Amino acid sequence: MPGNTASHQLSEPEPLASYCEGVTVQLCTDPDEAVAGIADGSTILVGGFGMAGMPVTLIDALIRQGAGDLTIVSNNAGNGDTGLAALLAKRRVRRVVCSFPRQSDSYVFDELYRSGSVELEVVPQGTLAERMRAAGAGIGAFYCPTGVGTLLAEGKETRVIDGRTYVLEYPIHGDVALIGAYRADRMGNLVYRKTARNFGPVMATAATLVVAQVREVVETGGIDPETVVTPSIYVDRVLEVADA
Amino acid sequence: MSGPDVRSGNMSGASGPRPGPLSKHDIAALVARDIPHGAFVNLGIGLPTLVADHLAADSGVVLHTENGMLNMGPAAHGDAVDPDLTNAGKIPVTELPGASYFHHADSFAMMRGGHLDCCVLGGFQVSAAGDLANWHTGEPDAIPAVGGAMDLAIGARQVFVMMTLFTKDGVPKLVPRCTYPVTGLGCVDRVYTDHAVFDITEQGVVVREAFGTTADELAGLLEVPIR
Numbered sequence: 001m002p003g004n005t006a007s008h009q010l011s012e013p014e015p016l017a018s019y020c021e022g023v024t025v026q027l028c029t030d031p032d033e034a035v036a037g038i039a040d041g042s043t044i045l046v047g048g049f050g051m052a053g054m055p056v057t058l059i060d061a062l063i064r065q066g067a068g069d070l071t072i073v074s075n076n077a078g079n080g081d082t083g084l085a086a087l088l089a090k091r092r093v094r095r096v097v098c099s100f101p102r103q104s105d106s107y108v109f110d111e112l113y114r115s116g117s118v119e120l121e122v123v124p125q126g127t128l129a130e131r132m133r134a135a136g137a138g139i140g141a142f143y144c145p146t147g148v149g150t151l152l153a154e155g156k157e158t159r160v161i162d163g164r165t166y167v168l169e170y171p172i173h174g175d176v177a178l179i180g181a182y183r184a185d186r187m188g189n190l191v192y193r194k195t196a197r198n199f200g201p202v203m204a205t206a207a208t209l210v211v212a213q214v215r216e217v218v219e220t221g222g223i224d225p226e227t228v229v230t231p232s233i234y235v236d237r238v239l240e241v242a243d244a
Numbered sequence: 245m246s247g248p249d250v251r252s253g254n255m256s257g258a259s260g261p262r263p264g265p266l267s268k269h270d271i272a273a274l275v276a277r278d279i280p281h282g283a284f285v286n287l288g289i290g291l292p293t294l295v296a297d298h299l300a301a302d303s304g305v306v307l308h309t310e311n312g313m314l315n316m317g318p319a320a321h322g323d324a325v326d327p328d329l330t331n332a333g334k335i336p337v338t339e340l341p342g343a344s345y346f347h348h349a350d351s352f353a354m355m356r357g358g359h360l361d362c363c364v365l366g367g368f369q370v371s372a373a374g375d376l377a378n379w380h381t382g383e384p385d386a387i388p389a390v391g392g393a394m395d396l397a398i399g400a401r402q403v404f405v406m407m408t409l410f411t412k413d414g415v416p417k418l419v420p421r422c423t424y425p426v427t428g429l430g431c432v433d434r435v436y437t438d439h440a441v442f443d444i445t446e447q448g449v450v451v452r453e454a455f456g457t458t459a460d461e462l463a464g465l466l467e468v469p470i471r
Contacts, residue, residue: 049311049312049330049334049348050330050334051327051334052311052327052328052329052330052334053328099389099390099391099392100389100390100391101387101388101389102387102388102389103389110387113387114385114387120387120388122388122389122390123390124390124391124392124393124394124395125310125348125352125390125391125392125395126310126348126349126351126352126353126355126356126392126395126399127352127394127395128348129347129348129349129351129352130349130352130353132349133349144356145356145398145399146356146394146395146398146399147394148398148428148429149375149426149428149429150394150425150426150427150428150429151380151388151425152390152394182328192345193328194313194326194328194329194339194345195309195311195312195313195328195329195330195345196327196328196329197312197345197346197347198311198312198347198348199347199348200347201347201349202347202348202349229347
């Protein structure tokens, strides 16, 4: 970036830094700021596979923020008493869309489900990811071979293409995505770490408001463009949580 | 089909009746023996994860884990545990040289798109037509949870199932029709059990190898026609 040493020039070019400031992502210093404005009845895509990539600080802030009647789209339905399980325990969730709700420590969800206090839509894991990909990519619906002939395809439209049967699946669009990533720059470009990447890049494309919890924020230009996984266009807010 | 004993060192390769029934590890060794050199393979949660222990170091097999990684290494212990690096069972694992990471939509596109050579899955039941049931007991109070089971069942080019041939109560799990809710239709190619290995073919169920029993004896124990 041009420095102050160029100040003696007659026709000084517009400093790149000031241009970049105009497109900086909303960098939040406070978790509550990162989840501000989330409305009751929202559909929220929550990243993570187990604890890897789980935006725990954002979920805790969402609990404080108070939005209710939520639809949560995530691979799992909470573990133990923290994160999504805590949100469920506070009765903020009307409906869960996930692939694998039942786990050894999913007792909060299990109890709510068995008492009829939360709705559940089970979606095959790959179909869950692809439905969000479709939402982010502007696809109206897609024919998918997964689940044909099973309980999860009951009532769905099917079509035979080249001798193989497919099920019509519709996109899942979020009002909000809460994701975990490894590093952001000040424009909101994201990189992930190892298998914590999981649903993050797909969810980032599929929601109106995308909030990323990251371990560090670096200056714009501090991430090699060749390695950016989620381009800044998808990201609205970034919260740095160093120890997450 | 390669001859016996190319990988595991467990199988004698001698002709004549083989002892049986097999232990879980013996079954895993059989599966490992039959995975072609250099194949891209997904091992399902549960029994199939044992297969990894029986792959030879020079097998060239690349393990896929559906949470987004190729060339996954063995389970991580001690200082090697990294919360950002787990397998599909959420167990900490390691990465091998040449590993790659990708997001969930790519991971399942890889599977659904027919790029995986083989997956090994557990099973509640397999039908004579190759239908698989392995995700849901269908009991009224059971909470359904499918994960990647349906994607794997229909995605990989070859689907191997590893299971005991009978339940603890002695009920066959290789059945004319699945009574549990199915995971996929006509998707199973081969079933590895403690008593025998079966190929599911368009012509019917064929005993490939038997352990401590014979095809005739198995035919008497199962309701499925055996060839």
